[in-house]
Amino acid sequence: MALRRSLDDYKRNGGETDVFPGERRTQSGRFTGSDQRLVYVSPNGSIRDHSYPLAGLHGIASSRFGINVDGTVRWFDSLDTSTQTYHEGTSLVETVHQFETFDVVQRDFTAGNSHVTAFELQAESPDNAEIVGFIEFAPEGQEGRVGQLVHEDALEVYHNREHDYLGTSTELVERDPESLEAFDEILAEEPQSFPRVGTAENYEGSRLTGGVGFSAAVVNGTTTVINMLSDIETQSRADSLASIADQTQRYDEPSTILTAARRAGHSPAVPGQLVGTDLHVLELLSAPTGGRIAGPDFDPYYQYSGGYGYTWFRDDGEISMFLFEADERLDLDLQETHRKSAQFYLQTQLEDGRWPHRVWPMNGRLAPGWANGHIEGTETQYQADQTASVLVFLAEYFATHSTSLQEEFRSDIEAALQSGLNGLDISMEADGLPTVCENAWENMNGRFTHTAAKFLHAYSAIATAPCDSTTRERAATQATHLYDALETMWCPERGIYGLRLVDDELDTRVDSTTFSLIDAHLAYADVGDIGDERLHRLESHLETAFSRLWKETDSVRGLTRFEDDTWRRRGQQSEKVWTVSTGWGAYAAEKAVQLFPTTEQFDPMWWSDRLFAEIDLTGSLCLQSGYLPEQFFDSGVPDSATPLGWSHAIRLATYATRTTRETHPPDQCTNTPPSGGDGRRDHSY
Incomplete structure (x- = not known):
C-alpha cells in the first residue's frame, strides 16, 4: 500500500x-x-x-x-x-x-x-x-x-x-x-x-x-x-x-x-444468505496456514490505529470458537477449518504456554505490535485475555474431537493445554484475579473484569476437557478461586461489574467486553455451583449494561464499546456504535437464558432481538454488501476495518443460537422493553 x-x-x-x-x-x-x-x-x-x-x-x-x-x-x-x-x-x-x-x-x-x-x-x-x-x-x-x-x-x-x-x-x-x-x-x-x-x-x-x-x-x-x-x-x-x-x-x-x-465460488450450500456472507468474509480473511487477519488493513502507516492486517490471538481465538459453535449447531462441515486453526495455535504458542500479541498469518512469525511485554520480561504490556481465548477454543475442540484425532495431534493439543494452564497461572495474583495487564480494547492498563471472565472460561474449559486428572484438578481449583474473586469487581451501587481495578479502586464504567461473563459462567457451571446471588448480579449487570451502552441516532442503532470511549471520534463528540459490541450483546442475551429465566423486569430475548436486528442483513449496522465494519459515526458513516472478522463470527454464532434455541422463539418475545421502557431498575444485591 x-x-x-x-x-x-x-x-x-x-x-x-x-x-x-x-x-x-x-x-x-x-x-x-x-x-x-x-x-x-x-x-x-x-x-x-x-x-x-x-x-x-x-x-x-x-x-x-x-x-x-x-x-x-x-x-x-x-x-x-x-x-x-x-x-x-x-x-x-x-x-x-x-x-x-x-x-x-x-x-x-x-x-x-x-x-x-x-x-x-x-x-x-x-x-x-x-x-x-x-x-x-x-x-x-x-x-x-x-x-x-x-x-x-x-x-x-x-x-x-x-x-x-x-x-x-x-x-x-x-x-x-x-x-x-x-x-x-x-x-x-x-x-x-x-x-x-x-x-x-x-x-x-x-x-x-x-x-x-x-x-x-x-x-x-x-x-x-x-x-x-x-x-x-x-x-x-x-x-x-x-x-x-x-x-x-x-x-x-x-x-x-x-x-x-x-x-472457485466460496462456500458449499449453506442455510441462508447471512450464513453464506459470514463464511465468505472469514474465508477471505484467512491465510493458508489457518491464521486470519482481523480485517483488511486500511491504515498501514499507523496514523490513526495500530494496523489491522495481522492475526490477533484474541480475535482469532474468538472467531475460531464462534465458528466451532456455529458448525455444531448448523452442521456447516468446517472440520478442516477447525483443524487448521488448532494447528496454527500449536505452531505459534510460546515456550511459557502463552501467545504473542500478534503474528503474520502467512507464517505465524511475530508481527509488529505493542503488547509483547511478556516476551520482553514484563507482564503489564501484555493482553492476557488473548491466551485465554485461544485456550477456550483448544479445550472445546479437544473435548469434542479427541477420540477422532490422530494420536500425535491429540498429544500435541493436550500438551498445549497443559502448557497454556501454566501460562494462565503466570498472570494470576494471590487474590484470585489476573494481574495488571492491557485490556481487550488495547487502550488502557489495569485488572479487568473481561480478563478475569476469559480466565474463568479457559480454566473451566480445561477442567472439563479430556486431559489428565492432575491438569483438570488444577484448572478446576483455579476456576473456583477466580469465581470467588470476581466478587471484588462487583459495584452494588450501580448494579454492575466494573470495567477494571486501578490501584485497588474500581472503575465503574460499563464495558461491553464484560458480556464475556455470561459464557464464562456457563462454562463454570460444569465445574462448580453458581449461587442465586451471583445469577441475580449477572442479570442486573447485563440489563444495566444494555441500557447504558445503547445508542440510537437517525442513522444507526446499537451498543457503544464502553462509557467515555474517545477513540476515532474525529469530529464527533460522543462514543461511536460498534458492531462487535452490538453483536456481542445479542450473543450474550441469547446465552443468558441458560443462566437465569426471563422475568417481568428483564427479558434477554427482547434485547437479543433488538440488537441482532441491527447487525442483520437489513440492519442499520450492516452495509449493502453484507459487510460489518468495526464502527459507525452517528451520521451513519461506517468507519475502521471493513469487513471485521470478529463481528462476522459473532453474528454467525448468534444466528446459529437463535435458530436452534428451544425456548422463547422470536414470536413470543415482547415488543416493548421491560421495566417501562429503559430496562433499568434499582439493584442492591
Missing part, C-alpha cells in the same frame, strides 16, 4: 469530519480473494491488493479504469450510476457502469495468485471502443527502487523477489510507463490524477516506475485484463509469462469467466 496514495487521500479528505484522511478505506466496495490474494474492488471498479499479510505479496497499490470511444475517454470514477453486487453466490464482484446508451459490465474474481478483471459492453455497444486503465504496482511494498519490463504481450514490474505481471486477452493498443509523483508534487496542495500520458520522457525513467497506463482493444464487445503476482524464487519469468498468456486466452469470454468463478 503506497505512501503516495495515502498522501493523495489526505489532500482530498483533509477537511472531512467523519473520514480519517490518508486511510485506504474499504467500506463502500467488495472483496474477492483466494488463499493467495485479497483484492478490493471499489464501486467505481478500481482494484487494490490487501494481500500481503496472507501471502507475502503486495501487488496493486492503486488503479483506475475507463472507456475510450472515438477518442473520448470516460473514466468510471466520474460516473454516479455504477452499481455493484456479488454474482449468484460466488465471490465474483460484478460492477455495472451505466452510460447514456450502453453499459460496461466489469467482473472481478481472484484465482490463486491471479486476478481477473473482465469487461463486457452491453446494450447499444459502440463499434470503436477501448478499455483504458492505469495500474500502480508496488512489489514488496516498494514505490521506488522498482523496475519495469515491457514484453511483447505483457508487462512486468519487479523489485527483488516479487514480480507482478499484467496482460490482456485482446491487443494491448498502448502501454505507457507512468512516473509517479515527484517530491514537489507530493508536497503540493493539489492531488495528482493518473494516468498522465507522456511523463516518462526517456527510456531510463520509463523503466524505473511501478505505474503503467494502457489501453486494450474491445473485440466482440469484450476484453479481459489479467494481473498476476509471483515470487521469482518459486516461479521463473518464463513460467510466469506463459501463465499470463494462458490465462488471457482462457478468460477471453464472459461465459468462461462465470464458469471459473462458480467453480
